Amino acid sequence: MDFNLSKEQEMIRNVLKEFAEKEVKPIAAEIDESSRFPRETVEKMAKYHVLGIPFPVEYGGAGGDEVAYAIAVEELSKVCATTGVILSAHTSLGCWPIYRYGTEEQKEKYLVPMAKGEKLGAFGLTEPNAGTDAAGQQTVAVLDGDNYILNGTKLFITNGGEADVYIIFAMTDRSKGTRGISAFIVEKDTPGFTIGKIEDKMGIRGSSTAELIFRDCIIPKENLLGKEGKGFGIAMSTLDGGRIGIAAQALGIAEGALEETIKYIKERQQFGRPLAKFQGLQWMVADMATEIEAAKLLVYKAAYNKANGLPYNKEAAMAKLFAANTAMNVTTKCVQLHGGYGYTKDYPVERMMRDAKITEIYEGTSQVQQMVIAANLLR
């Protein structure tokens, strides 16, 4: 048993912590306030190979692993959950399926520039009528000679409108149900592919969440990802990994909020002494720190399993379920400990509380995570 990070992971944590403090934190409130996608941060992350951490160097990656990647998402999310999800959606949902299921040609053409950070990735599964019931895909792809013709609408797509490469799921054979779903690599600016509504969200407001519209969109046959009919499996296994990223984001949000709160209650005086001197509040801090530590162990365990080729479906679901719950619980208490000030934009905890909520919803709601965990236990 060894709970230590490797030397590389340790240094990556220190570097990302400094990067987050200096480059990300100063604009976190502004991008939230103005719903501005932080393009400059994406460029900086590309420069330091943050956008391809778990992929081999020969595919443009940094040659790292899932633990290092989770640490990166965590450190960024401590100061800005928007930046955390941009990285997570790009890496887990955009790059990974190409790395895992792509042909050498597809990897060369798409994964290399994506892992280098020259191109940003996104993932389109959710539809207006296919959320948790992802099998109810209404987007269709019809083979026509050397091309597929794609028609349909995707909803709530993270990095939508900002990404260059999209992994899109569509029915190629309606009669086969989930076995009739296929995955495609779609480039932005493909004729027939347009960006629809950009969502005005409660939290992670600097990230782009968009509707993708496909009208007779022509996708070359070579952009089919994996085999025809295997799309549902690709989507589900991709989301297993994505959950580690979101769990790390939730963990980071909780840690960031607690750090801010500890600072605050040491300074804020009431009844002639700092809030931190009141035992009732100390107990809240102790409970939050314990919950965060438990979440951290679950997140790192899931990441470790994935990095070492061990099963991680249940572990990732548990990590996301628990970390998201922790993020919501901790940020709510942190706002409480800030009192009236916590409810204002003068302190970052209200933003963190709004950001935390989404971690219980996207890439599988908490209820979906419970379904996944139970299915593992009861099969």
Next chain:
Amino acid sequence: MNIIVCVKQVPDTNEVKIDPVKGTLIREGVPSIINPDDKNALEEALKIKDRNKDVKVTVLSMGPPQAEVALIEAIAMGADEGILLSDRAFAGSDTWATSTALAAGIKHIGNYDIIFCGRQAIDGDTAQVGPQIAEHLGIPQITYVEELNIENSKVRARRALEDGYFMIESKMPVLVTAIKELNEPRYPSIKGIYEAYKGDKVKVLSAKDIKADENNIGLDGSPTQVNKSFTPPGRGGESEIIEGSPKEQARELIVRLKEEKII
């Protein structure tokens, strides 16, 4: 072109707490970092490497075995290799003994055109090691550099003063000490971190390996010793208002300042 950058691993003083009783730094559990001015020194070397072909950047440090991580970080930022002078014989070195060892290390490396040092370390604040290395090696030095260019095989540097600057030109080899205004240091890249840890990019050398002068290294070779480290007690906030006409006030003030030997 060969560039050597001297770096020191220091405790992150942003994280350091002072023992209220002893008045000394509590170093336990404090993260170690590359000294900030040394990062500016390294960045300038890396910028030269970015702009020119055939530039080799070697980072050099003296310290305990753990200081290797500072050199790994420097390599992850883009340096080619690291040399760590690590030997019990170096323990307890003051600035003289440190510069003696580093100069011996530099002679051991051999071929060099520019040596970069940070202005000073945040844990010692002496600003002596850089200039002393230049003296040991008998080469010119430009300190407090805030801008640097290489033109026609010469180094042109802007040396910051409190109320102005010098433009100094020097032939190479030359030693330069960097201040934070010189540049904005890059971060190590994630890929660079993995590569830096692969293979033997850091060589560890002993006092014997570099033929350091035994009489001028370590505690015994240090002409200065730290006797006591303390925070001076705060001065009493006594103040006095001098009365009278402006002329009388001025005259009285001059007299007082002379009495106190301030002027």
